[in-house]
Every structure is written in C-alpha cells, then in structure tokens.
Amino acid sequence: MKTKVFSLLVLGLLLACNQPKQGPDMIVEGYEVYPIEGTSIQRVAKKHDTGKVIETGYLENGKKHGLWLTFNERDGRITTMTSYINGLKDGPFLKFNNREQIDLKANYEQDQLHGPYWEYQYGRILKEANYKHGKLDGLYKEYYNSGKILKEIEFTDGVQNGYYRYYDENGNVTVEYEYKDGEKVSGGIKK
Structure with a gap:
C-alpha cells in the first residue's frame, strides 16, 4: 500500500x-x-x-x-x-x-x-476499520493514546453484528455485548 x-x-x-x-x-x-x-x-x-x-x-x-x-x-x-x-x-x-x-x-x-481505513494522531493510530461500498464491514477498532485497544465492534454491511467490546487501559474487557442484525442480544458489564 x-x-x-x-x-x-x-x-x-x-x-x-x-x-x-x-x-x-x-x-x-x-x-x-x-x-x-x-x-x-x-x-x-x-x-x-x-x-x-x-x-x-x-x-x-x-x-x-x-x-x-x-x-x-x-x-x-x-x-x-x-x-x-x-x-x-x-x-x-x-x-x-x-x-x-x-x-x-x-x-x-x-x-x-471501500477497503481499509485508518485514522492517526501524531503518528499514533486512533481508529481502524474496513468499509465495503461505503458501509462499515468487519472489525472496527478504537485505541487509547497509549496504543492499547479501547473498543472493538463487529459490523456486517453497516450493521452491528457480533461483539462490541470495551477495554480498560490494562487490556481487560470491561463491557461486552453481542449484537445480531443491529439488535443487542446479550451481554453487559464485566466484573
């Protein structure tokens, strides 16, 4: 690329x-x-x-x-x-x-x-995604300034489909939901 x-x-x-x-x-x-x-x-x-x-x-x-x-x-x-x-x-x-x-x-x-998408701030990655014909498709990620993952969301044809995970700065999952065709089907705050 x-x-x-x-x-x-x-x-x-x-x-x-x-x-x-x-x-x-x-x-x-x-x-x-x-x-x-x-x-x-x-x-x-x-x-x-x-x-x-x-x-x-x-x-x-x-x-x-x-x-x-x-x-x-x-x-x-x-x-x-x-x-x-x-x-x-x-x-x-x-x-x-x-x-x-x-x-x-x-x-x-x-x-x-259409294809890979990245946003940066002063050389550090902030967001990473994939698009298909103008719609989010695949794994969407956001990052802390430290470079560690902040959240991950799965999309299919622009609709949330799969897991939504939110992480603390130590890399632990603190919130996790599962979506099917844009509707939340399970999950919540992790203890």
Whole structure:
C-alpha cells in the first residue's frame, strides 16, 4: 500500500513538474487550465489570493481524473492526496496534518469508502476499520493514546453484528455485548 501511494505521488509530481512553463489556456471555475499536448487530459491549478497553489490535479473530459493534491494556504504543505477516476474518488486517499504526518488513510471505490481505513494522531493510530461500498464491514477498532485497544465492534454491511467490546487501559474487557442484525442480544458489564 505504501509503495502504491508513494508511486502515485511521484508520478503525479513528475507529470506536474514536466509541464512547460506557460500561462493557462483558460480559467474554469477558479482553476487555471493547462492542456497536455497530444491528450484529452488537462492539468489544472487553483490559486489562493496570494498566488500560492492550493489545489492541483488533472481533468479528463471535464472530470477529475488521476491524482489531486490540496495544499495549505499558509505554508504550501500537502493537506490531502486523492485519486479520481471519471470524477469519482477511486483509489487511495491521504490526509496530512501540519507536521506532514498522515492523519487519515483510506481507500475509495466509485466515490464510496471501500477497503481499509485508518485514522492517526501524531503518528499514533486512533481508529481502524474496513468499509465495503461505503458501509462499515468487519472489525472496527478504537485505541487509547497509549496504543492499547479501547473498543472493538463487529459490523456486517453497516450493521452491528457480533461483539462490541470495551477495554480498560490494562487490556481487560470491561463491557461486552453481542449484537445480531443491529439488535443487542446479550451481554453487559464485566466484573
């Protein structure tokens, strides 16, 4: 996954950097448009009032396509990296904090979360889940700042189905419920 994301980032940056230094052919809804000769693809850039680029990516047939990057207005650091196919989010999505660390790592398929999903804070994992066509599917986990598990919830097609477990900071289960098709069927506080 890291190699795929890194490869997409490098490819996007190489394509952006290899464009001739010329002015835009037109402006579309706040974006400067730079056609890529010999293709139906256009590189576009949106700039802040200060002139700094705050968003850049590619259009194919008028729709977002390929790698899109957004940047912080103040310092120009990357804030998000999103993959598109035919105007829909499709592929890896990364969100970065002001320290250039990943805050969110997810995957999209046809504009819906699909596949592994992680949230981080200063490099520590906070949440971990799996999505299937926009719905939670599989084991959802949240973590304490120490990195130990806080809770686990099982989902099937967006509905709680299986165990819900809450842990103390020593790793002991303190609350456990069992769900079937979104309805609690058993469980309670552990002693």
